[in-house]
Amino acid sequence: MRPYARLGLLVVAAIVGGCATALDESETAAKTAAALKASFRPAGQAGLDRLEQDETQRACSLAAGKAPPKDVAAMIEQTNLATIRYPADGKLLGDWKNGERIAQEGRGKQFSDDPKGPVGANCYACHQLSKGELSFGTIGPSLYQYGKLRGNSVDVQRYTFGKIYNSEAFTACTNMPRFGHKGILSEQQIKDVAALLLDPASPVNQ
Ligand code: HEC
Structure with missing residues (x-):
């Protein structure tokens, strides 16, 4: 079944x-x-x-x-x-600078937004991510220094990509949206946000 x-x-x-x-x-x-x-x-x-x-x-x-x-x-x-589709090219991390823009952006899926326009993930609405941003929500845990604390192994990269793709795969009944599964973010956008969390140069890891 x-x-x-x-x-x-x-x-x-x-x-x-x-x-x-x-x-x-x-x-x-x-x-x-x-x-x-x-x-x-x-x-x-x-x-x-x-x-x-x-x-x-x-x-x-x-x-x-x-x-x-x-x-x-x-x-x-x-x-x-079982719904998580990992990138076919095997690359789990994209561009953290794009990831930061996506994490900051809350627009894209509202009734008044252009459905063809870019969609944001609003990560900051629930998480602290960098030291510089003072306005963040606390529904989710702070992700500041996420990569610094966990390292950048393939296992950590896969967990991070998968968690953003479908948060319910790791924590049943979480409040976190299922960004990939629900078609909110594209594969490339998920890679970019994963890079924001894991790239040593990103503000998350300063
Ligand atoms: C509506 C609130 C909400 C939004 C928006 C949200 N999250 Fe979360 N997130 C949570 C909550 C609550 C948890 C803790 C429970 C869980 O693990 O699912 C969490 C957990 C996580 C974890 C696991 C942390 C750990 O210690 O393993 C990661 C990684 C994460 N979020 C990344 C993100 C990223 C990246 C974004 C934006 C793309 C995002 N979240 C958007 C609520 C949110």
Whole structure:
């Protein structure tokens, strides 16, 4: 069975096999989804398809902000790991200067943005990355000196590229977007941001 189908079964098992509370929760989730759909209208590139949850998101919604059960977490990570497409040319790092621009840029996917324009990743909205930038969010851990602390081995490069490509592959139900999996960033953009984290010359490692 494909991992995605198995994850679906686990989610169903969690609902059916669980107690009455689980059933109530899934009913509430369905009502919430209907209310959301009724109150949003599509605009520009922001269509109502953005409200559709995939199996991972559904499983995480069922966990309702808590850590999901261990077997569900393992299945989410396995399913998402299988989606990561590593670069065919084997090069995992790009240009850190471009990466810094991408990490700073929050525009690209909003309804008012040109769908043909460049898309940013807004990494700074959740992470500290460099010492120079004073305005950053703290939803995610500080990544300042990320490369200096971990080194630049192929394993570290693969983890970093993969984490940015699909964060759920390593931490089930994380708040971090799945930049490659969801088509937010291109392969080259992910390479550039990975270089921002790992290049010794990048401001992250000063
Ligand atoms: C909406 C918030 C959010 C955004 C935007 C975001 N992240 Fe994260 N990130 C997190 C959270 C939360 C974690 C910790 C949980 C986890 O590991 O997924 C995290 C973890 C990470 C980790 C793992 C750190 C470790 O110690 O192994 C890396 C690497 C990372 N983020 C890089 C990035 C990069 C690069 C970007 C921009 C392309 C980015 N993140 C954008 C929230 C975010």
